[in-house]
Amino acid sequence: MFKRVFIANRGAVAARIVRACEAVGAESVAAHSDIDAEAPHLEAATATARLPGYLPQDTYLNAAAIIAAAQAHRADALHPGYGFLSENAAFARAVAAAGICFIGPDPRHIETMGNKTHARAAMRERGFPVGAGSDVVADAAALTEAARATGFPVLLKPANGGGGIGMTVARDESELPLAFKTATALAERAFGDRAIYVEKYLYRPRHIEFQVLGDGVAAASLFERECSVQRRHQKLIEETPAPNLARADVDAVAAQAARALADIGYAGLGTVETLFADGAFGFLETNARLQVEHGVTEAATGFDLVAAQLRIAAGEPLSDLGVAAAERHQFAVEARVYAEDSARMLPSPGRLQAFRPPALTGVRVDVAYREGQFVTPYYDPLLAKVIGSGATREQAIGRTLVALKAFAIEGVAHNGELLRRVLASEPFIAGQVHTGLLDDLP
Amino acid sequence: MALVEVESEVTGTVWKVETAVGDVVEEGDVLLILESMKMEIPVESPVSGTVADLLVQPEDPVREDQVLALVEA
CATH class of the missing domain: 3.30.1490.20 (ATP-grasp fold, A domain)
Structure with a gap:
């Protein structure tokens, strides 16, 4: 295992990687821009590293500054999180050239998946729909x-x-x-x-994605996530299992996704996204990184996806990770809380006068900020991910609803009420989800 | 003839300036594009006329209600 992992990201995902480092017994170095000096992702990290400036291009997108900081901290691995440089093949190569293990797939696979027509061809050749x-x-x-x-x-x-x-x-x-x-x-x-x-062009398809984990030789599926509830192509609510689908069909596509990535020689986490319309799945894209909504799969299975990323990158084979035995014991639903004015569809920066995530049974809250912190316009608007899980879908939805209601957030506009309206809506409860669901809300 | 102030709806940064002083614009033409929380927010001319002044440039931080441009209607 690595001795020290440099985290080239911020917010909820950086905090999540710190926890995964603890789980595998590695030290963590949390990078931060000047404006993020008070961010919660720095709290539990073994050490912190300043990236001077606040604009993304000066900080979390500044490959040279990141690699220099990782070297100065003598990190032997680097986790890019999601967004920023996570799917930048040139960055992955530069990290490796600096003698630091890039925690993610081979740069060649990042490139293949980053080019949509190449990715379509690669998946089609391997029998994926x-x-x-x-x-x-x-x-x-x-x-x-x-x-x-x-x-x-x-x-x-x-x-x-x-x-x-x-x-x-x-x-x-x-x-x-x-x-x-x-x-x-x-x-x-x-x-x-x-x-x-x-x-x-598909009218109101469903967005269903398949979580895959590979070690370069073998690959396994960790089931699907239903991510149809979106606005401006940004996911709002995700869940697993996907409701109202023939289980055999979904499982067959999940197995195909794993086979395709195994055949490519893919190592690490990858998500094969599909659109489902008229009874058929069709490939959309493969995200060669950890996904924002990975917590849904973790809550349903108890399988630590981020720790698995670290272990695969450190050279452990898939067979040692217990992925074959992973089962979905629970239903899980995630709601993404954004700092935005839902009515005007505009972002809402500002100081979080109150920010108190609830601590409830069957609820996991991954936060990106802490009370008193300023939500800046420079980064994405995600404040927190609220994940409810339970023995039934109804219970998972209910717990998510209760948690959203109990989550005190003041000082910025946020979409908590919109999320609750969706979760309590008839079509959502009936599992009649599609990418146009938000437009139909009364 | 009247000078119309074009204000920012949001706190963010200037991403791109799409017009220059002296340009003739129609109502609804995009004058510049702001970025806030990874979202592009186009700023449209509220009137048809001529761009009289552009008060910001790319990468400038802007506040909600800040005047970004003047258009002579």
Whole structure:
């Protein structure tokens, strides 16, 4: 096992990695920007490392400063968390070149999965269900051909993108010329690469993802997560098991996801995301990192995914991790509490005059801030993740609802009430979830 | 002719300035784009007219209600 793990992240995930380091008996060095000097993720860490500045590009995205700090602290491993540099292959290579183990997949796999058309091809070749779509389309003529072959309506997506950013819909052929212009401009602006490709547009699909853990030779699935409740392509509520699906079908796709990543030689945690519509699963993307919503799987199985990442990176084989024996003993539901004005759909920075997460049976709260701290506009708006678990789905939902209500947050606008409205809504309780669910709320 | 103040709806940073002083803009045209909590927030011109002044540049921090630009209607 590693002696000292450098944590190149902040907030809830950094705090989570500190706990995983404790679990495997490694020291932790928590990095922080100047504005995060009081953040809760520094509290339990063995040591802290200052990244001067506050803008992401000066701090948590500053590869050179991060690697220098990790070396100064004589860290033998680095955990990138999620977001920031976690899926940056060049960063992973630079960390390795500095003699520090990058806790994540091989940079080649980060690259394959980061390129959407390459990832689709890699998964399709290995028998994973991939919906209709094209390779990169170079011009409007190629787009027309690809759209006809795929069937309207189509979605134009950045080839080097992800996370639902920069997508354009074309309902019929007449919309293609304008859609091509818009889509290439969006791709260029968001990802610095104009390359786009075509996928079939699905109306109100479900978003279902599969947690996989591999060691470079073998890979195992740790079940699915249902993540359909989203706004602006950002997940709000996740749960496992996914309700209202034929269990045999879901388990079969989970096994296919694990087989595909095993065949690639994938090591570490990966999440295979799919869209489910008209009774079929279709590949969306693979996230080559820890996911924000990993806690749902942990609460349902009792399996420590972050400790597993550390152990795999340290060279332990999958067979030693007990993943084959992992079962879902519980239902689990996660609600993401964001600092935002839900009505105006705007972020809400400010000082947390009150921030008191509840301590309740069957409830886990991963926090990104502490009371009195300033929620800055420089980083993402996640304040906390509230995860309720129980013997039934109803109990898991109920515990999450109670915890959200008991969570005192003052000083910023937040979406706690919206989350409670969704969790208490008829379609959610009935498990009738899809990506348009929020639009239907009364 | 009237100068119209364009204010920020949110606390954040200036990500991109999409117009220049002297540009002719329509109501609803994006003058600049703010970033706050990883979200892009376009600032649109409330009126049709000419950009008379841009008071911020990329990476500048801005407060809610701060005047970002002046448009001559």
